[in-house]
Amino acid sequence: MNVTNQTMMIYFIIKGISDAPDLQALIFVLVLFMYLFILGGNMTIVLLVCLDPQLHTPMYFFLCNLSSSTVTLHKILISFLTGNNTISLYACMTQMFIFRSLVCNELLMLTAMRYDRFVAVCNPLYYATVMSPCLCASLASVCWASGFVESLPLFVLVSRFSCYKSKEINHFFCDIMPIIKLSCSDTTLFNLLIFICGLFLSIFTFLLTFIPYIFIIQTILSIRSSAGKHKAFYTCSSHLTVVILLYVTLICQYMRSTSMDTLESSKLFSLFNTAAVPMLNPLIYSLKNKDVKSALKRRWF
Template sequence: MNGSSQPTVTYFIIRGISDLTDLQAPIFLLVLAIYLISLTGNMTILLLVCLDHHLHTPMYFFLGNLSILDMSSTTITLHKILVNFVTGDHGVSFFACMTQMYVFSSFSCDGLYLLTAMSYDRYVAICNPLRYPVLMNHRVCALLATVCWTLGLTQILPILIFLSTLSHFKSNIINHFFCDIVPLIRLSCSDTSYIELFIFINGLFLSTCPFVFTFFSYVCIINSILKISSNTGRRKAFYTCSSHLTVVILLYVTLGSQYLVPTSADKLDSNKLFSLFNTAAVPMLNPLIYSLKNKDVKSALSRRLK
C-alpha cells in the first residue's frame, strides 16, 4: 500500500507498558515510587554539590550535571505513564511526540558524554595528580560540560528533522510508554532505510567514541593504581573511582541490551522492559551508588542533617 494512501497522523496513542487492566494500578504505584525516589535522590545530590563547599570539585561538578540530567530524563518519560493512569488519556500530539523523542534521545547522548568527561577527570586525578589543578580548573570543567550538553542536543537534530517530515503511518498507536525513535520508525509507511542507516552510524559513533575513551582512561587508571606501593593507597585510589565505574558499567549494559540488539516488531514488548529499566531504574540507582559508595557525599549529607 502506498504511503500516500495512508491517513495523515496528527496525534499518537501511547499504548503503555502493559495492556492488561489488572496490572495498571501496580505499574502506576511502582513507577510513581521509582520516580519519587529518583527525583529525591538526584535532588539531594544536586543540593549537596551546590551547598557544601567540600564538594566544589570537578568530580562533583559533573555529578551535579548528571543529577540534573537524570531528573530531566525521568520526568520527560515517566510522567506520561502517571498522567495516562490518572486521566485515562493516552493521546499525544504529533508535535509533543517529536519533542519528547528529541529531548529523551538528546539526554541519553548527554549522559554518555558526561560520564566520559567524568572518566577523564578520574584519569587526571589518578595519573597526573600534580597537574590536576591546572588540567581540571573551573574554566576547563565549564568548557567540558558545555561541549557535552551541546553535542547531545545537536547530534539528534538530523533524526528529528527527518522524523518530523513523516506524516503517513500504518497506525497512530505507539507500542511503547513514550515516544521513542524505534517505535516511530516501525510505524512509518515511508522508506526509512536511509534514516535507519544514519541512526546506526550515529549510534555507533555515539557509543564507540565515549566507550573507547572511557575504557582506555580506566586502563591507564588501573595501571597507575597497581604501581602504588602502599595497599592503603591502592584501596583509596580505587575507591575514588568505584562509584563512577559502577555507573558507567550499568549504563552501557542497559543501553547495549536496549539498542544494540536488533529490534523487530514482535520484540517491541520485551524492548519496553529494557527501556523502562534504562529510563527509570538507572537514574534512581545513580544517586544511591554515589551516596553509598562515596565518603565525601555521605559526610556532606551528615553535616547538612546536623
C-alpha cells in the same frame, strides 16, 4: 501500501507498559515510586553540592550535570491519573528529541568524568591546575551542546514523515524506533543512519572512557601501599559502575539484531534505561561515597 491505509497524524496513542488490567495499579505505584526517587535523589545531590563547600570539586560539578530527571515517566503517571493516553505530534517529537539528547549528554558527561578520574589518579600533583573551573565549564557545555546537535538531524528527518500506518505507539513513550516503524515511508536508510550514529557515538565514548582506565589500573597497581590502592580504586569505582551499567543497557536496547527486537523486550530495556538507571545513579554515588554521606550528615542531621 494503499493510500487508504495511510494516516495523516495529528496525535498518537501511547499504549503504555502493559495492557493487562490487573497490573495497572501495580505499574502505577512502581512508576510513581521510581519517579519520586529519581527526583528526590537527584535534587538531594544537587542541593548538597551547592550548599557544601567541600563538594565544590570537578567530580561533583559533573555529577550535578549528570543528575537530570527523566522526561518519560511523568507522562505515564499523567495518563494513569487522567485516563488520557494521547500525545500530540509535536509533543511526541519534542519528547523524542529531548530524550535522545539527554542520553547522548549522559554518555559524553560520563566521558568527561572519566577524564577527571584519570587526572586525579595518574597526575594528582597537577589535578588542581588541569581541572580548572574554566575547563570543567567548557567540558560540560560541549557535552550539552553535542547532545542536542547529535539529535537534531534525526529529529528533523522524523518530523518530516508525512503519514503513518497507525496512531497507536506500542510503547510507553515516544522513542525513535517505534515512531519509525509506524511510518509509511521506506525507512531502510533511516534505520541504517540511526544504527551508524548510535554505533559511532557508543564506540567513540566507549574508547574515550575505557582506554584511560587501562592507565588508571596500571597506576593503581603500581602503588605500593594497600591503603593507597584502596583509596585510588575507591575514587573510580562509582564512575566505573555507572558507566558499565549504562553501556550494557544501551547495547541491549539499541544494538540488538532484528530477530531479537520484540516489543516486550524493547519496553523492558527502555524502562530499565529510563527509570532504573537514573534511580540507581544517586544510590551508587551516595552510598559508596564518604564525602556525600558526610555532607548529608552536616546539612541535615
